[in-house]
Structure formats: C-alpha cells, structure tokens
Amino acid sequence: DTGVSQDPRHKITKRGQNVTFRCDPISEHNRLYWYRQTLGQGPEFLTYFQNEAQLEKSRLLSDRFSAERPKGSFSTLEIQRTEQGDSAMYLCASTLRELEPYNEQFFGPGTRLTVL
Amino acid sequence: QKEVEQDPGPLSVPEGAIVSLNCTYSNSAFQYFMWYRQYSRKGPELLMYTYSSGNKEDGRFTAQVDKSSKYISLFIRDSQPSDSATYLCAMSLLTSTSGTYKYIFGTGTRLKVLA
Numbered sequence: 686d687t688g689v690s691q692d693p694r695h696k697i698t699k700r701g702q703n704v705t706f707r708c709d710p711i712s713e714h715n716r717l718y719w720y721r722q723t724l725g726q727g728p729e730f731l732t733y734f735q736n737e738a739q740l741e742k743s744r745l746l747s748d749r750f751s752a753e754r755p756k757g758s759f760s761t762l763e764i765q766r767t768e769q770g771d772s773a774m775y776l777c778a779s780t781l782r783e784l785e786p787y788n789e790q791f792f793g794p795g796t797r798l799t800v801l
Numbered sequence: 802q803k804e805v806e807q808d809p810g811p812l813s814v815p816e817g818a819i820v821s822l823n824c825t826y827s828n829s830a831f832q833y834f835m836w837y838r839q840y841s842r843k844g845p846e847l848l849m850y851t852y853s854s855g856n857k858e859d860g861r862f863t864a865q866v867d868k869s870s871k872y873i874s875l876f877i878r879d880s881q882p883s884d885s886a887t888y889l890c891a892m893s894l895l896t897s898t899s900g901t902y903k904y905i906f907g908t909g910t911r912l913k914v915l916a
Contacts, residue, residue: 689844718904725809727889727906728845740901776844790904792844
C-alpha cells in the first residue's frame, strides 16, 4: 500500500489515560502534518515535521500533546491525561516539500479518539 | 471572525443538478486555494487547487477564485450520487516563522446527491 496509514483507526479510552497514535507517511515524503478534526469542522493544524525536525506547533497543541518523528519516517502523536475535549479525529498528512505549495497533501484515514 | 467561512449545509440536490459550493476568506495573504472531498470515515482527498483569480476546470469540476471579493467556488456539473460527501475548501499562505505553507480549512459543506 503506497498511501498514508494510521493506527489505530479507532481508540476509546477513559479520561486521564494516555494514548499514542502512529502515522506512516508515503515513503518518499519528507513533510508530515498532524491535524485534528471535530464533528462538523474542517481539519485544524496541530504540528508538522520536516524529516525528523518538528518545525511548527499550533497553540492547540497543549503541553499534554507531544509528537515525534524519530527517524524521519513514521510519526507518533501522544496525548497524556486525556480529557473529553480531546475526542476528535486525528488526521495525518504527508507531502514532498519540494513540490509545495501546490502539491497534494495526502491524508491518512485518521484515528478516531473517544474519551469517556 | 474565522479566517475561512464555509456554509456547513447540508445541501441536497437531485442527480444531474449543478452544485455550487462556496467559501469566503478574510486574509488577503492567502495564495493557494484548494478543494478537498471527504467521504464519511475517510481522510480528505484533494480535488483541485488554484492560484490566481479565474476559473480552472477538471472534468465535471470547476474551481473559481475571485481574489478581489475574497470568494472561492466549486461547481460540480451533472452531479452523481457518488459525489455525496463533505467538500472542504482550504487556503494556504507562507508563514514567516518557519518558511513553510500554513493550511487553513473551512468547516466543510455536506452534500447529498439524490438518485
């Protein structure tokens, strides 16, 4: 499969628990983005990586959120001490920097998080 | 005021109708304008992108940008039930902090094409 994959597709957790999501981008893509999408809203930017470097973080990304891309390939997004307001779809997208800005951001299917 | 405004719908049309989807924006620094389609439980997929004011056509889809009015549109001709999805407009601008492009999405318009 040559698309962006995300794991898990669904996660149900209790308030206060930690969760971690994984994104595997398209192999030659050096840019990786994380977005959050709540019901009836468009994706909201959280953070992005150029290779392994995290270059920008949104104010939406509180201290409870951390993202890594250790080898410039897959990325993880961890949420500590989850809150009900964290319930959302977490989308990952990848792209090739050299083609920006009019290249395509390829989105994964998302991880739907439900915090009880 | 949101940077990008989009009517969430839902919009229901009969099969074969021409569909018009619109977004307005407030930031004149936006440079590129995109339309994404998102099916239920899937990630968005890019339909079209445009840069300058004017029209761009791709099959049954036409994207229109009016920078003077800060208004973009997507037209779908001969709409099909398979077009039923949420359509998101998105805009990008170059950020000074990291020298990369920042993407802002509209809320999406839910479209249903009835057979």
